Amino acid sequence: MLKAIILIGGPQKGTRFRPLSFEVPKPLFPVAGVPMLQHHIEACAQVPDMKEIILIGFYQPNDELNRFISSAQQELKIPIRYLQEFAALGTGGGIYHFRDQILSGGPAAFFLMNADVCSEFPLQEMLRFHRQHGENHCGVLLGTTANRTQSLNYGCIVENHETNEVLHFVEKPSTFVSDIINCGIYLFTPDIFGHIGTVFQRNQQERIQFTCIIIGQEELTNGKQMHEVIRLEQDIFTTLAGQKKLFVYKTQHFWSQIKSAGSAIYASRLYLKQYHQTHPERLATNQDGTPKIIGDVYIHPTANIDPSAVLGPNVSVGKGVTIGGGVRVRESIILHGAMLQDHCCVLNSIVGWDSTVGKWARVEGTPSDPNPNDPYAKIDSETLFRDGGLTPSITILGCNVNIPSEVIIRNSIVLPHKDLNRSFQNQIIL
Numbered sequence: 001m002l003k004a005i006i007l008i009g010g011p012q013k014g015t016r017f018r019p020l021s022f023e024v025p026k027p028l029f030p031v032a033g034v035p036m037l038q039h040h041i042e043a044c045a046q047v048p049d050m051k052e053i054i055l056i057g058f059y060q061p062n063d064e065l066n067r068f069i070s071s072a073q074q075e076l077k078i079p080i081r082y083l084q085e086f087a088a089l090g091t092g093g094g095i096y097h098f099r100d101q102i103l104s105g106g107p108a109a110f111f112l113m114n115a116d117v118c119s120e121f122p123l124q125e126m127l128r129f130h131r132q133h134g135e136n137h138c139g140v141l142l143g144t145t146a147n148r149t150q151s152l153n154y155g156c157i158v159e160n161h162e163t164n165e166v167l168h169f170v171e172k173p174s175t176f177v178s179d180i181i182n183c184g185i186y187l188f189t190p191d192i193f194g195h196i197g198t199v200f201q202r203n204q205q206e207r208i209q210f211t212c213i214i215i216g217q218e219e220l221t222n223g224k225q226m227h228e229v230i231r232l233e234q235d236i237f238t239t240l241a242g243q244k245k246l247f248v249y250k251t252q253h254f255w256s257q258i259k260s261a262g263s264a265i266y267a268s269r270l271y272l273k274q275y276h277q278t279h280p281e282r283l284a285t286n287q288d289g290t291p292k293i294i295g296d297v298y299i300h301p302t303a304n305i306d307p308s309a310v311l312g313p314n315v316s317v318g319k320g321v322t323i324g325g326g327v328r329v330r331e332s333i334i335l336h337g338a339m340l341q342d343h344c345c346v347l348n349s350i351v352g353w354d355s356t357v358g359k360w361a362r363v364e365g366t367p368s369d370p371n372p373n374d375p376y377a378k379i380d381s382e383t384l385f386r387d388g389g390l391t392p393s394i395t396i397l398g399c400n401v402n403i404p405s406e407v408i409i410r411n412s413i414v415l416p417h418k419d420l421n422r423s424f425q426n427q428i429i430l
């Protein structure tokens with residue numbers, strides 16, 4: 001029997017996703033028309049003998065999360081639970097804290113996934129690879145190739161080319177280590193908890209010494225949390241590398257992080273392309289009396305779109321969106337309840353929930369796609385500011401923003417509930 005765990009983080013995470021993460025927890029942000037997490041869950045539900053999916057995070061349980069869990073359970077017919085950490089315990093601390101629940105029922109192995117990645121999730125291939133490598137190891141890491149410069153932003157893996165054993169693991173090194181990077185998708189046997197337990201015990205010992213030095217209630221509380229934090233990458237993988245305990249399965253298929261709003265548009269494009277194989281029913285088609293569709297487009301069935309609008313490629317239109325006559329939308333995500341009035345143009349942008357773009361207005365951003373001429377390029381984790389200015393990036397309208405008619409909003413981030421009265425470019429509008 002198998003289980004899957006998804007690390008969904010919490011409210012302090014996802015800061016590069018603001019202002020969109022103000023409205024919805026980042027793992028529920030729609031990518032290619034469905035919440036980011038649903039892609040993970042659909043892949044898990046395809047694996048034979050998968051008994052349960054557990055989400056671990058430090059969000060307070062909330063209505064949106066509960067609604068998502070109950071609808072995904074019903075749709076995919078698989079039990080899904082949310083377990084809340086009392087604080088951010090790190091990528092290894094959370095699973096160790098809930099190890100009894102993960103191991104209940106005796107799974108032979110479990111998948112662990114970061115929520116903020118998009119992938120084809122080759123879980124069944126990982127399982128086959130794990131079985132081919134015998135009983136004695138405790139984990140398979142999914143790896144992919146990055147170019148030398150970009151590899152520094154990820155966990156880097158040095159492998160034995162013949163056996164695929166992980167010989168070294170360095171998290172975000174400062175100089176080049178390897179072009180194989182960690183995708184944040186793993187398959188572990190229950191033995192992994194023995195190794196996390198050793199780190200946990202060591203940290204507890206250090207805590208006892210620490211509390212002998214610092215006496216005071218506040219420090220003790222912080223100290224307690226600090227000593228329960230375990231980072232899978234730095235604390236566990238680095239130690240287990242070179243001990244025949246970890247192997248790397250390299251995928252040739254798509255994979256990307258989803259850290260910023262720009263990367264959500266890129267991830268949408270990758271998932272929309274995948275829908276041709278997995279969910280063709282989610283892709284809009286050209287028919288009489290419907291808008292013109294170019295390339296891959298998702299339209300929620302409740303959206304109301306004028307037949308003279310032109311959408312695509314890479315457009316996702318959410319629930320209850322209204323799109324008027326002559327509107328052009330390309331490389332964008334239009335979130336639920338938004339209204340695009342006649343003849344407006346939206347390019348490389350995210351239009352927030354219930355926002356309005358006025359007639360003949362233009363909302364435009366600059367894409368931050370990986371270099372198409374470099375087969376190993378990954379999306380850059382853009383810094384918000386460069387040389388004292390806002391880095392040109394996709395335009396984001398927060399929820400309930402009002403863009404008047406006939407203005408241009410370019411490369412800007414507009415915070416929620418703003419009523420703009422003129423054109424803006426390269427600005428964060430607070």
Ligand SMILES: Nc1nc2c(ncn2[C@@H]2O[C@H](COP(=O)(O)OP(=O)(O)O[C@H]3O[C@H](CO)[C@@H](O)[C@H](O)[C@@H]3O)[C@@H](O)[C@H]2O)c(=O)[nH]1
Pocket residue numbers: 007008009010013056057058085087088089090091094113114115116117153154155156171172181182183184233257
């Ligand atoms: N439950 C929980 N989740 C957490 C915590 N800390 C992080 N996470 C979740 O774990 C994932 C990774 O979090 P980060 O700490 O932001 O790491 P990263 O910079 O994305 O790097 C990780 O992912 C890369 C691939 O995307 C890897 O290359 C790298 O080695 C590392 O695993 C995210 O989904 C995040 O929500 C925590 O304390 N608790």
